[in-house]
Amino acid sequence: MSTMDRMITIHQPRRLEIGTGAAAKVGELAKGVSRPLVIASGPTAQYTDGLGLPGDISVIDDVPPEPDLPAFERVLERARAHRPDLVVGLGGGSVMDVAKLVAALWNSDQTLRDVAGPDRVAGRDTALFQVATTAGTGSEAGIRALVTDPETKSKIAVESPHLIADLAVLDPELTYSVPAAVTAATGVDAMAHCVEAFTNTRAHDLIDGYARMGFGLVGRYLKRAVEDGTDSEARAGMMLASYYGGICLGPVNTAAGHALAYPLGIRLSLPHGLANAIIFPHVLAFNQPVAVAKTAEVADALGLKNAGSEDALKAAAFEFCRDLGIEMQLKAHGANEADLSDWAEEAHAIRRLMDNNPRDMSVADVHTLYHNAF
Incomplete structure (x- = not known):
């Protein structure tokens, strides 16, 4: 049975760059940025220099594979110290989910628990670039982010159009070293x-x-x-x-x-x-x-x-x-x-x-x- 008459809404990144060498375009598209923050995991931080980012760059390279609330809050505290005008998620799904939330919350009074659920993020005024280094979650394309609640052992799920990327990059070269x-x-x-x-x-x-x-x-x-x-x-x-x-x-x-x-x-x-x-x-x-x-x-x-x-x-x-x-x-x-x-x-x-x-x-x-x- 057809479902095409049922209303849905699709959010996609404002710009998508795909193909071998696409990551090198990030710096060009970040012109005018002065305080970029790169959020990565240990193995993915190696690609930071290849992005060609301008300005005073800060790198947080210890996002764990399944981040919980305390891990997220540690990243958020460091982001607030840097005061970024661009957040770059450089990694897999966990890294990109954290990058979404950091971009939306680092200069906000809202906490992660405040925005849990659909459409509770008040806004975002910091640019967000997502550079994928794995092929699995598709987090670079979406408006959801998940963080584990250590008390309930369940996922805190945030869904908001304010989490969508300004730029998503799919460069297959960044996945060559994935085991x-x-x-x-x-x-x-x-x-x-x-x-x-x-x-x-x-x-x-x-x-x-x-x-x-x-x-x-x-x-x-x-x-x-x-x-x-x-x-x-x-x-x-x-x-x-x-x-x-x-x-x-x-x-x-x-x-x-x-x-x-x-x-x-x-x-x-x-x-x-x-x-x-x-x-x-x-x-x-x-x-x-x-x-x-x-x-x-x-x-x-x-x-x-x-x-x-x-x-x-x-x-x-x-x-x-x-x-x-x-x-x-x-x-x-x-x-x-x-x-x-x-x-x-x-x-x-x-x-x-x-x-x-x-x-x-x-x-x-x-x-x-x-x-x-x-």
Whole structure:
């Protein structure tokens, strides 16, 4: 059934630069800036000089992979000391999420808890550039940012058009050094964004187009990028797939797959992409009975053979991920079977995502999927 008459709003970066060497344009586009702040993680700070930024540059290079509230507040305090007129996120999803929030809040009276939820950010008067160094979250394309609440062990989710980038840069050269294992996991995360939006209860014809392009690119290029990190075409294809996934997140968002992944990231300290990869085959197969045609499109795009039944689809998707070198069993990542029931309760309570799932999922269903992934 067509959904094109349902109203949605799409926010995209005001400017996108994509292609080999695109990062070198950042300095040119930052003319007139005097106090740029670069937010990075340890491995991504090495690309700062190549941006050609002008002025008094400050670099914060210790954003952790899954930042919690205290880690964010430490970055925010250092940003306030520098008083930037440009914030540059140089890294993966965690770095870019922190950069969004810093740009909006460093000179604001609002706290992170004040802006949690949709449309609570009062404004932003500091320019924001996002330079992606991985291909997974698509954070450079979107208006959401996530930080872990250490008290509740859940995600504080902020959504606002004031978090959109003035410039997004997708330069495949910046991903050449990403290890194969990280390339694989983040690539499946990008795919999951597209697939979960595609099969979502809030799916929209326009977003379906971006989703199809996204998981189609993953089917063509992810294995190549894993096998040869310097394959520029494959790296660019995966960055574009990730970007499309980021667009999907805005008006539609993800569903049960990401809800199930979040407790794994928090409780096991798994990287976000890896947690999503482990869960992906199980949720894809669970949803197949109520999204038959769309699931078949996904299976075809990924080259999943003989995947007509729920069990066969799960096995084929599992093999797809495992063939990329991803360790797909939770017990290999330190999980204890006794904890699965608690995690099921946590995942089921993430209603902002679970309510988007095309097939109703009970706590018992979640526990079963975790058990199957164990």
